[in-house]
Amino acid sequence: MLASLCILLIAACGGGDNVTVQTAQLRVLHASPDAPNVDVYVDSVKVLSNVPYPTLSSYLSLSPGTHQIKVNVAGTTTTVINVSPTLAVGGAYTAIAANFVANIEALLATDASSAPPNGEVGLRVIHASPDAGPVDILANGQVVLSNVPFGTISNYLTVPAGTYAIQVNVAGTTTTAIAATVNLTAGTNYTAAAIGAIKTAATNPLALKLLTDD
Incomplete structure (x- = not known):
């Protein structure tokens, strides 16, 4: 039993193969000049709350792949942007809520790597x-x-x-x-x-x- 415990501890501390968790990075800029504060959801999980113009968030770490990004009027279920970009492994992105609120849209910029x-x-x-x-x-x-x-x-x-x-x-x-x-x-x-x-x-x-x- 003692030997088994030692093996488990060695593995937990990196005694086995190195495993690198690979992610993508996404930040959000609220740039719609007449829009109210917003909430931002990624895959139905609220990740940013009550974001005012012209706030830039920090980078959020996400798994690579396709994610649903929704922007709602803060505190409501009213969705003004609903997009599903595909994020690459190791990629960094800036999602921008742009245009006037009546025609609000998402711009997705790929940041320098x-x-x-x-x-x-x-x-x-x-x-x-x-x-x-x-x-x-x-x-x-x-x-x-x-x-x-x-x-x-x-x-x-x-x-x-x-x-x-x-x-x-x-x-x-x-x-x-x-x-x-x-x-x-x-x-x-x-x-x-x-x-x-x-x-x-x-x-x-x-x-x-x-x-x-x-």
Whole structure:
């Protein structure tokens, strides 16, 4: 009996084959500027409660595969988003509740899976402002993306680390809708999300939300 107990203890402490639990990572951004607070369910289990605009959740660890993601008006059974994305082993994702509440939709962004080269950062842009129209994205006065429509999730751009003046202009013009200064740390991936709306300028105006993609 003592020998059997020793064998069990050795196995429990890693004496056998190594087993790695492989997961996917998912976080949620509430970016619908006129929507109320929401609850988020994954496979009918509430994972986030009473989430206000423009909150970004931490990453949630999920098993790889297809999951049902529902977004309800907080405290109710009224579902405004119901999607079933497939999440890959080791993948990281940002699910965005976007557009005005009358036409709310889910955008799913696949986050970077590796660090950028030494001294550089990865930076992508998501246009999640429903009534801003197509835009140009400028960094330190230079156009880096042009005529970007609502709902766009750009690829990651690799740029040197540092401080950048970011402008979001009405496409093809010098009219700036959003201006922000961001400090980007080497070795990090970022998402710059254009959120808010002209319609909700008094409460949730156009703005740039910088996300760290871990």
